[in-house]
Amino acid sequence: MLDNLRLWIRGRLYVPDKGADERSRMRLVANNLILHLHPTRVPASALRFTYTWGLGGISALLAVVLIATGILLMFRYDASVEHAYTSIQLLETEVMFGSLVRAVHHWAANLLIITVFLHMVRVFYTGSYKKGRGFNWLVGIFLLLLVVTFNFTGYLLPWDQLAYWAITVGTSLLGYVPVVGNVISGFLLGGPEVGQATLRNFYAIHVALLPAIFIFVMSYHFWRIRKDGNISQPERRAGERVARLTTIPHLVQREFAVASVVITGLFLWAMFVPAPLEELANPARPPNPAKAAWYFLGLQELLLHMHPLAAMILPGLILAGIALVPYWDRSDEDIGIYFRSATGQKAALIGTGLAVVLVPVLVVLDEWWIDVPGWLPGWPTWLSNGLIPLAMTLAGLAAIYTGIRRHLRSNHSEALVGLFSFLVVSLVVMTIIGVFFRGPNMALVWPF
Numbered sequence: 001m002l003d004n005l006r007l008w009i010r011g012r013l014y015v016p017d018k019g020a021d022e023r024s025r026m027r028l029v030a031n032n033l034i035l036h037l038h039p040t041r042v043p044a045s046a047l048r049f050t051y052t053w054g055l056g057g058i059s060a061l062l063a064v065v066l067i068a069t070g071i072l073l074m075f076r077y078d079a080s081v082e083h084a085y086t087s088i089q090l091l092e093t094e095v096m097f098g099s100l101v102r103a104v105h106h107w108a109a110n111l112l113i114i115t116v117f118l119h120m121v122r123v124f125y126t127g128s129y130k131k132g133r134g135f136n137w138l139v140g141i142f143l144l145l146l147v148v149t150f151n152f153t154g155y156l157l158p159w160d161q162l163a164y165w166a167i168t169v170g171t172s173l174l175g176y177v178p179v180v181g182n183v184i185s186g187f188l189l190g191g192p193e194v195g196q197a198t199l200r201n202f203y204a205i206h207v208a209l210l211p212a213i214f215i216f217v218m219s220y221h222f223w224r225i226r227k228d229g230n231i232s233q234p235e236r237r238a239g240e241r242v243a244r245l246t247t248i249p250h251l252v253q254r255e256f257a258v259a260s261v262v263i264t265g266l267f268l269w270a271m272f273v274p275a276p277l278e279e280l281a282n283p284a285r286p287p288n289p290a291k292a293a294w295y296f297l298g299l300q301e302l303l304l305h306m307h308p309l310a311a312m313i314l315p316g317l318i319l320a321g322i323a324l325v326p327y328w329d330r331s332d333e334d335i336g337i338y339f340r341s342a343t344g345q346k347a348a349l350i351g352t353g354l355a356v357v358l359v360p361v362l363v364v365l366d367e368w369w370i371d372v373p374g375w376l377p378g379w380p381t382w383l384s385n386g387l388i389p390l391a392m393t394l395a396g397l398a399a400i401y402t403g404i405r406r407h408l409r410s411n412h413s414e415a416l417v418g419l420f421s422f423l424v425v426s427l428v429v430m431t432i433i434g435v436f437f438r439g440p441n442m443a444l445v446w447p448f
């Protein structure tokens, strides 16, 4: 009633509406901010959700959630061996919404690893590292490593059994990295074993060093996307016209919808599934099995089959190969097309199928039958169980690549799609084996 009267008066007289002025100024600022991140118009096809799956944006959103909840956690967390665990317990029991804030931080961090990984997979499959986007691909790989380091350093902070032993295993894995491994793990540990110095180092890296680097690199990643001509699109045929839509409201509406679903889902999940907290860390009582964090279990699985030297060189070579892919796949006519072509789709299926069958078979064979060091007594294990299986694996990867090229008559880029699929699915399968199928003494077990 009163509102109607006000509107009626405003229709007849000029009554300045301070609220409306304020709102339009805020809208102007918001639009300005959005148009700093996005171009004013985008190709209609770039708005298709199933092109990007919103994964880059979701990762950025999760990063913001992590920074916000991380700041809240800092008010109560105490980075000392004596008080870290109790400060978490107090946060969970005495602080209003403390348990929720911690759970949101925990699950967002885990989800971020998955979304960033899937974003990388989508960028690869659409060939979006082509046409001048190679450097941003490299920046992305650096972001992926930063996200893993964020998770790794955060893992220790609750100072419970899970944290203590996962980091003990994790830093010992680091020690196997040739040349720099011991220096890095020594620096992180700050002493002979995980202790007060480690907790202090991890905390400083987690809350100060990494956020500063991450915010800078992520901003650069966004700036580069615009500089490289915005997100990739298939090549236009001669004379073909591209329909363009305005960013506001078309793109922003979609981003808002995705963000609302992600935030709602995350909060609901966090309300019902609290972040884990086991008993206080006890250096004298290692759990059996002592497992690394889930995203390192693929690596830990590799260590069960190969000498540490090979188990570190192999993922290092694969990571370097993936990071440098824009420099050894230079064709760019298939940019923006999922799997490059129908042949590329077949290559992806072959790579996936091979990984799903070969990896479990090899794991089982190696557990009960393959024993190269036993077959070659007197040979040093770094050779019999290290360089020999490493050379065989690299030869296997080369065979997959050449097999796809010959069998499908594919081009280089399509064969890389097959090889990449094999590597990505192998990592997923090995991680699943590490999480569910490894029991006491890391022996294979049936989980159901």
Ligand code: HEM
Binding pocket: 052, 054, 055, 056, 057, 059, 060, 063, 116, 117, 119, 120, 123, 128, 129, 133, 136, 137, 138, 139, 140, 141, 143, 144, 147, 218, 221, 225, 230, 231, 232
């Ligand atoms: C926290 C990590 C990351 C964030 C927040 C992020 C964010 C984004 C966003 C918002 C986009 C726009 C398109 C989209 O939503 O897919 C994008 C595009 C891109 N990202 Fe990322 N990204 C991250 C990590 C990575 C990684 C790990 C890679 C690859 C190794 C990568 C490589 C690229 C490339 C090459 C583009 C351009 C894609 C195109 O033109 O279609 N990014 N990123």
